[in-house]
Amino acid sequence: MRARTRLGALGRLVGAVALTAGSLALIQAPAVAADGTPAAGTVPFKCIMPQFNNKAFDYDAEVSVAGYRAAEGDPVTLRATLSAMPGVSPVALNKASMTAEVTVTVDGQAVTLEGTGTSSAAANAPVPVPEVSGTVTSDKTELPVTVTAFSFLVMGVGGECTASKELPALTVSDGPAPTTPPPATSPPTKAPTKTPTAAPTTAPPAGNPGKPAEGTVKFACTLTIGSKFDYNAKMSVSGYRAKEGDPVSLQAKMSKLPGIAPVPIDGSMEFTVDLTIGGTATALKATSNVTAAPNTDVSVPDLKGSVEAEGDELEVKASGFSFDFPSAGIGAECTGSGTLSKLGVSSEPPKDGGAGDGGGGGGATAGDTLPKTGGTDALPVIGLVAATLVFLGAAGIVWFPKRRSTPVGG
Numbered sequence: 001m002r003a004r005t006r007l008g009a010l011g012r013l014v015g016a017v018a019l020t021a022g023s024l025a026l027i028q029a030p031a032v033a034a035d036g037t038p039a040a041g042t043v044p045f046k047c048i049m050p051q052f053n054n055k056a057f058d059y060d061a062e063v064s065v066a067g068y069r070a071a072e073g074d075p076v077t078l079r080a081t082l083s084a085m086p087g088v089s090p091v092a093l094n095k096a097s098m099t100a101e102v103t104v105t106v107d108g109q110a111v112t113l114e115g116t117g118t119s120s121a122a123a124n125a126p127v128p129v130p131e132v133s134g135t136v137t138s139d140k141t142e143l144p145v146t147v148t149a150f151s152f153l154v155m156g157v158g159g160e161c162t163a164s165k166e167l168p169a170l171t172v173s174d175g176p177a178p179t180t181p182p183p184a185t186s187p188p189t190k191a192p193t194k195t196p197t198a199a200p201t202t203a204p205p206a207g208n209p210g211k212p213a214e215g216t217v218k219f220a221c222t223l224t225i226g227s228k229f230d231y232n233a234k235m236s237v238s239g240y241r242a243k244e245g246d247p248v249s250l251q252a253k254m255s256k257l258p259g260i261a262p263v264p265i266d267g268s269m270e271f272t273v274d275l276t277i278g279g280t281a282t283a284l285k286a287t288s289n290v291t292a293a294p295n296t297d298v299s300v301p302d303l304k305g306s307v308e309a310e311g312d313e314l315e316v317k318a319s320g321f322s323f324d325f326p327s328a329g330i331g332a333e334c335t336g337s338g339t340l341s342k343l344g345v346s347s348e349p350p351k352d353g354g355a356g357d358g359g360g361g362g363g364a365t366a367g368d369t370l371p372k373t374g375g376t377d378a379l380p381v382i383g384l385v386a387a388t389l390v391f392l393g394a395a396g397i398v399w400f401p402k403r404r405s406t407p408v409g410g
Contacts, residue, residue: 067136235318
């Protein structure tokens with residue numbers, strides 16, 4: 001009996017030690033942080049751009065909303081990412097400043113998530129959206145999420161989007177939110193600049209001073225993105241011939257393109273005007289670096305060319321005009337039919353000054369008599385700011401109102 005008693009006591013002691021060790025192991029094991037699951041899905045946004053006649057477009061965004069709780073009892077930090085916006089900008093963006101807001105309902109509470117960053121994209125390419133974030137107060141680990149709105153602002157051009165999409169519930173992660181990564185970008189493209197063709201330069205003899213052909217031509221214009229506008233151009237066409245039998249060297253001056261661009265323009269632009277001189281069709285061209293502040297007129301440089309024509313008094317008709325902004329990927333084609341006064345061919349080359357508003361290849365002089373076209377409801381030209389849209393860069397998302405307007409004073 002005594003041996004059994006000792007064995008039983010020993011067994012009870014071993015069991016107590018094992019139980020105590022197990023309890024200690026349970027006490028010392030660290031808690032495992034819970035990894036959350038984002039609420040993710042496709043949200044069909046319907047978007048408009050108020051600054052451009054409520055231009056509409058669809059944005060099927062891939063949205064992911066994650067939640068993080070740094071410590072028990074803390075509010076939940078929300079982080080949301082969106083796929084790139086559609087390529088509705090006709091101009092390139094180069095590190096353009098962009099703000100974004102997403103409105104969501106989380107656990108029955110309306111929350112606005114905000115973010116700011118830079119975005120780069122080629123013309124008509126998808127535009128990356130910065131990450132947005134915010135907080136919501138809740139002690140739950142699973143939170144229902146509904147996305148209701150999205151808005152953006154890029155270089156002064158904005159858009160507003162609506163939706164009503166319920167995503168799968170997110171599961172809150174334990175621990176602080178991770179560092180925000182920068183948005184992905186695609187490098188902008190830059191079109192090559194064409195070298196302008198210089199008009200012939202022959203030292204003319206003194207003699208016939210000639211007389212420019214002048215008048216107004218009403219052009220109906222269409223931008224490459226489909227927007228229409230009217231351009232009532234004041235024109236003056238000068239011509240000279242160094243000696244009999246030579247081609248007639250031509251120079252045309254045109255009044256400014258009035259504009260309501262909400263952003264500055266800074267870049268190389270190409271211009272062409274189609275004329276018929278003495279019954280022969282010809283085109284006058286110019287390339288110029290154009291710089292214009294927001295909502296100001298855009299100068300047209302002196303356009304030059306030549307034509308084979310006989311006689312010293314020639315009929316002049318205009319039938320077309322176009323401009324191209326290669327770095328922004330936009331331009332316009334204009335048609336019209338206007339007859340100017342007859343051109344008296346000079347034996348002297350035209351001066352840099354003359355009719356029209358000047359700009360680009362030549363400036364206006366004190367002898368100008370053509371009035372300046374204008375009006376706040378005219379050609380919406382948007383270029384790049386510091387080599388961008390300047391959407392829209394430039395600046396740049398840009399986008400144009402689809403309307404035709406007649407400049408005041410035309």
